[in-house]
Amino acid sequence: QVQLQESGPGLVKPSQTLSLTCSVSGASISSTTYFWNWFRQHPGKGLEWIGYTNYNGAANNNPSLRSRIDISLDTSKNDFSLELRSVTAADTAVYFCARAPRDASGFGYFDYWGQGSLVTVSS
Amino acid sequence: EIVLTQSPDTLSLSPGERATLSCRASQNINYRFLAWYQQKLGQAPRLLIYGASNRATGIPDRFSGSGSGTDFTLTISRLEPEDFAVYYCQQYSSSIIYTFGQGTNLEIK
Numbered sequence: 001q002v003q004l005q006e007s008g009p010g011l012v013k014p015s016q017t018l019s020l021t022c023s024v025s026g027a028s029i030s031s032t033t034y035f036w037n038w039f040r041q042h043p044g045k046g047l048e049w050i051g052y053t054n055y056n057g058a059a060n061n062n063p064s065l066r067s068r069i070d071i072s073l074d075t076s077k078n079d080f081s082l083e084l085r086s087v088t089a090a091d092t093a094v095y096f097c098a099r100a101p102r103d104a105s106g107f108g109y110f111d112y113w114g115q116g117s118l119v120t121v122s123s
Numbered sequence: 124e125i126v127l128t129q130s131p132d133t134l135s136l137s138p139g140e141r142a143t144l145s146c147r148a149s150q151n152i153n154y155r156f157l158a159w160y161q162q163k164l165g166q167a168p169r170l171l172i173y174g175a176s177n178r179a180t181g182i183p184d185r186f187s188g189s190g191s192g193t194d195f196t197l198t199i200s201r202l203e204p205e206d207f208a209v210y211y212c213q214q215y216s217s218s219i220i221y222t223f224g225q226g227t228n229l230e231i232k
Contacts, residue, residue: 046211046223046224046225046226047160047168047211047213047223048223049220049221049222049223060218060219062220063219063220096167096168098167098168105154105156105174106154106156106215107215108156108158108215108218108221109156109158109170109173109174109213109215110158110160110168110170110213111170111173111179111180113167113168113169114167115166115167116166116167
């Protein structure tokens with residue numbers, strides 16, 4: 001059974017870097033069949049896609065966040081990470097990781113999700 | 124950026140009734156690259172439908188998706204108590220940025 005689990009600090013100071021890791025079990029992040037994604041959901045709001053990467057080196061990020069984010073894979077640990085730099089209070093949200101499978105028609109929907117990790121930006 | 128607008132914002136129905144949720148796109152969605160998710164309070168989204176009409180693994184057949192172009196619909200044929208939640212549509216037609224609708228809150232009447 002595929003499972004994803006986010007981990008990382010729940011509190012980050014303004015101007016610092018938010019770092020989260022998504023541990024994956026039941027699937028290999030080294031598979032070229034999958035793309036590994038990050039999302040966030042501001043309190044009481046809808047979903048915002050942050051970006052993805054995959055084992056082949058394909059990557060894409062939300063243009064509104066592109067200058068501040070890095071998403072990377074660690075194949076030795078079968079996990080992937082998000083770094084969001086220069087955070088402000090507006091980055092306070094629940095952050096989710098999720099998998100996007102590639103099928104015959106393409107990719108871009110998300111079939112397995114982590115349970116989410118609340119990150120608060122505050123001094 | 125493709126903007127998705129869902130209607131209604133809130134839908135009040137009783138168990139056993141039929142629910143029809145709408146998602147309208149600001150531009151044509153190529154290849155019917157539209158998905159639907161269910162989210163309950165404090166939980167992650169759950170994939171229901173992809174490719175506009177394909178049910179995800181384990182999703183009951185009371186959930187169905189339809190539509191093409193700019194207009195898409197999620198139908199729940201007969202509501203069960205566990206179906207009351209927020210529903211989001213999401214497009215993956217534009218690979219520049221994946222976007223979600225604002226959500227429809229399906230509540231018990």
